[in-house]
Amino acid sequence: MGLVKRGTVWWMDFMFHGARVRRSTGTSDKRLAAKILAKVTTQVVEGAFFDKAEEPNYTFGEMMKRYLAERSVLKAPKSRVRDGSALKHLLPIFGEMVLSEVTPKTLAAYRSQRRTAGAATATINKELQLVRHAFNVAMREWEWCHTNPMHRVALESAHNAVDRWLTEDEEVRLFQAAPPWLQEIMAFALNTGMRQGEILALQWQDVDFYRGTLVVMKSKNRERRTIPLNNIVFALLTEKKAAGREDGPVFVTGQGNPLKVRYLVRTFTKARNRAGIQDFRFHDLRHTFASRLVQRGIDLYKVQRLLGHKTGIMTQRYAHHCPESLRDGVRVLETPVCVGTNLTQPAVIDKGQRCKTLK
Numbered sequence: 001m002g003l004v005k006r007g008t009v010w011w012m013d014f015m016f017h018g019a020r021v022r023r024s025t026g027t028s029d030k031r032l033a034a035k036i037l038a039k040v041t042t043q044v045v046e047g048a049f050f051d052k053a054e055e056p057n058y059t060f061g062e063m064m065k066r067y068l069a070e071r072s073v074l075k076a077p078k079s080r081v082r083d084g085s086a087l088k089h090l091l092p093i094f095g096e097m098v099l100s101e102v103t104p105k106t107l108a109a110y111r112s113q114r115r116t117a118g119a120a121t122a123t124i125n126k127e128l129q130l131v132r133h134a135f136n137v138a139m140r141e142w143e144w145c146h147t148n149p150m151h152r153v154a155l156e157s158a159h160n161a162v163d164r165w166l167t168e169d170e171e172v173r174l175f176q177a178a179p180p181w182l183q184e185i186m187a188f189a190l191n192t193g194m195r196q197g198e199i200l201a202l203q204w205q206d207v208d209f210y211r212g213t214l215v216v217m218k219s220k221n222r223e224r225r226t227i228p229l230n231n232i233v234f235a236l237l238t239e240k241k242a243a244g245r246e247d248g249p250v251f252v253t254g255q256g257n258p259l260k261v262r263y264l265v266r267t268f269t270k271a272r273n274r275a276g277i278q279d280f281r282f283h284d285l286r287h288t289f290a291s292r293l294v295q296r297g298i299d300l301y302k303v304q305r306l307l308g309h310k311t312g313i314m315t316q317r318y319a320h321h322c323p324e325s326l327r328d329g330v331r332v333l334e335t336p337v338c339v340g341t342n343l344t345q346p347a348v349i350d351k352g353q354r355c356k357t358l359k
Helices: 030-046 060-070 077-094 104-116 121-140 168-177 180-192 196-201 231-243 261-274 284-295 300-307 315-321 323-334
Strands: 002-006 009-016 019-024 213-216 225-228 347-349 355-357
Touching: 002 030, 009 030, 060 077, 060 121, 077 104, 077 121, 104 121, 168 180, 168 261, 180 196, 180 231, 180 261, 180 284, 196 261, 284 300, 284 315, 300 315
Parallel strands: none
Antiparallel strands: 002 009, 009 019, 213 225, 347 355
């Protein structure tokens, strides 16, 4: 057994059952570290230091490599890209660290460093959430570690919920600036509320013209949902069906190839810029769909089902679009309750603002 200094902290370094074990003493005081090492030496000899064979000393980089191969690959394409982007920032800091070296303190320092560098709150949280999930998998399924340091690290407070919808004037300008194939997709999004990935993944076999519905097979939360087709979408799909193939993706390029997300986003961004529209993303077409439903009096539960939200929390952001649904709550005050009157009978206010009880 011996002591090795890593940074400012002394680490124990010894062999156990043919495997190398490195454990932090948690102190930069060499004398205290030597006492801890002596105590551990005694415990190892007595067989009391390990409840079972010590966990292998996997690094953060090894954990993330396996996570990408086994778990990230199961995610939606955009989520896989996001994981890769997050690791570009995480690996230079934690990649060579043994898992036991990744502590709440080092993660909190990373959070502060990213904030200082100007990273968006949502970006920082996505990176930390990736670390949390990877550690959970490594702890519960792979038995690579005993604890998850992210359980003691708070995420950044985020107040960046986007509630942007398209005005009628902006809609006219956007459609005029877009090519025909993009106009079809935007009209489809505005009338179904489907996500970008769900639209591109839609297959002709998922459309039921007889029932006037379509089924979202690949949703963000991995649950199928059925969306009824209104006349606009039904006519759009009928026209495409008559002019195209009867199988494969519904929306394709002019050459009949599947549309790529990057090509769609790039073309949409160009059309938006030509139309002179600010701060509007393709995903905001989904917000527009939901906002317009609520503005027309559709209750939030139906909106939740159409959007595919598991709970009503996400759908609540649209509640302010329909103040009329709250009007009856304040109208009860139009009938005042007067002290000293018979409260079982309705009361009115006369021209002199004196309370009178109807006989």
